[in-house]
Structure formats: structure tokens, C-alpha cells
Amino acid sequence: MKKYDVAGRTVVITGAAGGLGKLLAQALRARKANLVLLDLDADAVAAQAEGLGGSRVARGWRADVRDLASLETAMSEAAEHFGRIDVVIAAAGIGNVIGSLEQTEPEAFERAIDINLAGVWRTFKAAAPYVQQQRGHLMAIASMASFVHSPLHGSYTSSKAGVWALCDSLRLELRHLGVTVGSAHPTFFKTPMVDEAMSEPGAMRLWNNFEGLFELVSAESVVESILRGIERRSAQVVAPRTLRIAALAPGLLRLFIDRFAFPGNTVAEAIELTPKKAPAGDPHS
Template sequence: MVCVSLNLAHCSPAATPFARSDARGHSRLVTGAASGIGAATARALRARGANVVLLDLHLEAVEAVARSIGDGQMLPIAADVTDREALDAAVRQSVAHFGALGVVFANAGIVASPPTTVASIDPDVFERVVEVNLLGVWRTVRAALPQIIANQGHVLVTSSVYAFVNGVVNAPYAAAKAGVEQLARALRVELARHGATAGVLHPGWVATPLARNAFGGHETVTRMREMAFPAILGKAVTPEAVAARVVDGIARRSPRITAPRRWEAVAAVRGLIGPLTDRGLVRDTRLHELIRRLEH
């Protein structure tokens, strides 16, 4: 155990009363549940017997996911994750329908499409990406916290490997995901005295609509991914592969989940690799030309 207190008495195991159950019998709320990681995680949670609340912007989309799973233990709800009142209402509806809420997976996210530079992006687009990816996570978590604390539950938030790799032409996304990571780290400590826990998910490239531009949907963006990421890290995994890691991580109350696992080595030495890769990107004139193309 690592302790930063100057009073070693504060570092006893009794000072970190993490609950070790996986909150069986309590429902799970998943945002961004209409597609991608969210929908795959909802299916995986239901396969393990959980009651699942599916939340996304459009009701018909989450209803379609619920129908595809094919039983009555799913509650579709439409809400905008940037709307605090709507999220409060969603939590109340979840509790009224299923009883106690034990897990919240704040997963909803968007990207600028196509990505571009800080100098050329529409300011409204930049702020919307941050609004959904960071403040939307904060508002989701804040709405669920009374239930999480009361039930010694678990919070999981979706960050990204972009929390620790260079966010060139994806600055609003990377900035938001770095903020989400810090939110989860702080929550983990703050919730400890309640017996509740928090964790952060760091997905790499995932085969979802968010990544379409980087995998053939936009020639310049695809070329940038191929140049900036080694082949082993530039491959996309399925949402189902990430979901499998997510449900295991929730059950274990893991502080960090990295998917796919090959990114774990990068995460472990991020403080060393980051400055080196930044230096290489600054000097790469081929990359500079691709950035120029995105700006025009």
C-alpha cells in the first residue's frame, strides 16, 4: 500500500474500507448505451444476471438495444448527459423501477468529426465535445452518487488512451478524457470511507462509429493514425472485447481497466514515453503536412 500521509497511523488497512462485493441485486446504469461499448456492456451485464438501465439521447435507440437482448430486465431511458435535471430524474426512475442502484458506468462520449486543430475547429464543436465527454460524465456521476454511497456501490467512467497519448487534432477529446481520469482517481479516494469505489476505463482504438474516420472514413485522418501509432497499437478491437474487460473490472472494483491489454505497458511508462513521442511528433514534417490538410 502506498500512503502519502505524514501520519503513518492514517495508513492502516482500516482506513480504506473498500466493499468487495459486486453489488449483486443492485441495478447498473450505463450511459451511451445505444451503441458501441455501452450497448455491448449492457448485453454483457445482463448476461451475468444484472438489471440494467440503458441511457442515451434517443429513446428509440436504447429501446432497440433492449429488444435485441430480449427480456424484461432492461430499462431504456432517454436523457442528455449534459442535463443535470434529466439525469437526476433518470436515477429516480431507475430506483423506482429496480430498487437500489449499485453501479453507474458513465460512458457517453462524442468526437469532433472530422478532427482538426485547435486553431481551426469551430469553437462550439470544441466546447460541445468537452461538455459531453467531461461535464456529462461529472453530471452523470453526481446524480448517481447518493445511491452509490448509500449502497456501497461502484462508479466507472470512460476515459481513453488519449488521456496519456498526444491529442494532436483531437485536443478537445483528449483534454476531456484526461479530466475524466483525474475525476475517477479523486473519487476513488473520496469514496473509500463510505465503502464505495471508483475506477477508470482506458480503451484504445475500438471499432465503433467514433473511430470511423481513423479507419478509412477520412483519408488524412486514417493516414495520421497509421503514422502515429505502431501497428500493434493502431488496431481496433471490438466493443464486445472491451465490454468483457469492463464487466470483469466492475466485479473486481478495479481502479483501472485498459482494453485491449497491450496498452497496459504504454500506460505503465507514460511519463517516459510521453515526452519522447511529443518530441518526435513536433519534428515529423510528414505529420505537419497532414495537419495542414485538415486545416484547409
């Protein structure tokens, strides 16, 4: 497939003030894309847009992925401002807080599903009319957790597995309209979300101090993989590429993961190290 050059195209990023959102915005601007920066923090994205070149090439709007109307308003105003919307990156999400079934409050579980999964659906719903006009691309930031389902992580893994399934469904649904849909599945990399997880004894025990199978990769490599996926209009992006087998054969790997990634008393010890009520986490939406 011919390279889908983002230069001169308008790219929307939700969660633009978050760690990954900021890095994606910088990399896309370096490729001469025009940027629509959406986040709960209007001041943060306004300052971010100014730093990226000002309103001619980048502009921020406050939007909440839990509120379809706010997304529809932002998309409409962005399309009017730039004249088009070509690519949408649904990057807003909350992250790696852990807790067992007993420890996690219903509100925390529901909030993760609402932001991480339903938020992607709302983002694509609001953007679809504009992206269809340009026969553009929709990209959702999922996770390797779509395929590798860690214990004590049920809200996150189920939300990210749902994003993977949603993108697979929408890919077929929008294909005849010339719109392509992809999902990105990075492993752990350095972001404020991972910093939060690394401050929790239970998370460090569960994920082997983020070593071995859970070793962090560079944020820059994740960004490059995502942008390469957009330029190729890929259905699926796995970062790093060495983990593609985990995405291609999750069922086959399940027994290996159960036995070697979480051996012995790992899970029981992680539960003991985790607060009795897992907090909901902070959104970048």
C-alpha cells in the same frame, strides 16, 4: 478482493445506444445484471431494453448528460423501478474528430468538454445518492487518449485526461462511503466513432492507417476488460493490458511518442488533409 458479482445488481449505462454501450449491455445482461439504459434516443433504448428481456430486467430512459435534471429524473425513476442502483457506467461521449487549433471552432471544443468530461461529472452527481446506499461502483469510459495526447486532437485528449483526473479525485472522496471509482482506458477499437475517423484522410495519416502503434483491438476484448474491472472494482482498466506501461508512465513515454508515433511531416500532412473547420461530432448521450 472478493469478486463483485453483477448478477442481480442494477447497472446504469449512459450512451447505451452507442456502439460500446450496446456491447456492454449485452455482456452485462448475459451476467444476469438488471439494466438501466440511458441515451438521447428514447426509442432506441426502449427497443434495446425489449430485446434484452423487457422491463423486468432492462428498461430505457431518455437522458442527456448535458442536462443534470434529466439525469436526476432518470436515476430516480430507475431506482424506483428496480429498487436499487449498484453500478453506473458513464459511457456517453463524442469522439475522434480531428482538427488543429486553427481549424477547430470554439463550439466544437466546448461541446467535447461538456459531453465527455462534464457529462461524466453530471452522471456521477445524479447517481451518487443511490450508489452510496449500495456501496457500489462508478465507472467512467475514458480512453488511452488520457495518457497519449495526439496532436490535432486537443478537445478529445483534454476531455479524457480530465475524466482520468476526475475519477482519481472521486475515488478518494467516496472511499469512506464504501463507493469505488474506476476509469477505463481502451485503445482504438471498432465502433461507429472509429469508423468516422477512418473515413477522414487526416485521421488516417495521423494514426498511420490504424496500424502499428495505433492498431485496432477487438471490441469484445475491450468489453471483457471493462467488465473484469467492474468485478474487481479496479481503479483503472487499460485495454489491451499490454499498454499498461503507457498508463503508468505517460511522462516517460512522452519523448518516445513525440518522436516515433508522429514522425517527420506526419502532423503537417494530417493538417493539410483535414477540413478547415473540424465538425463537433455526434453524441451518444
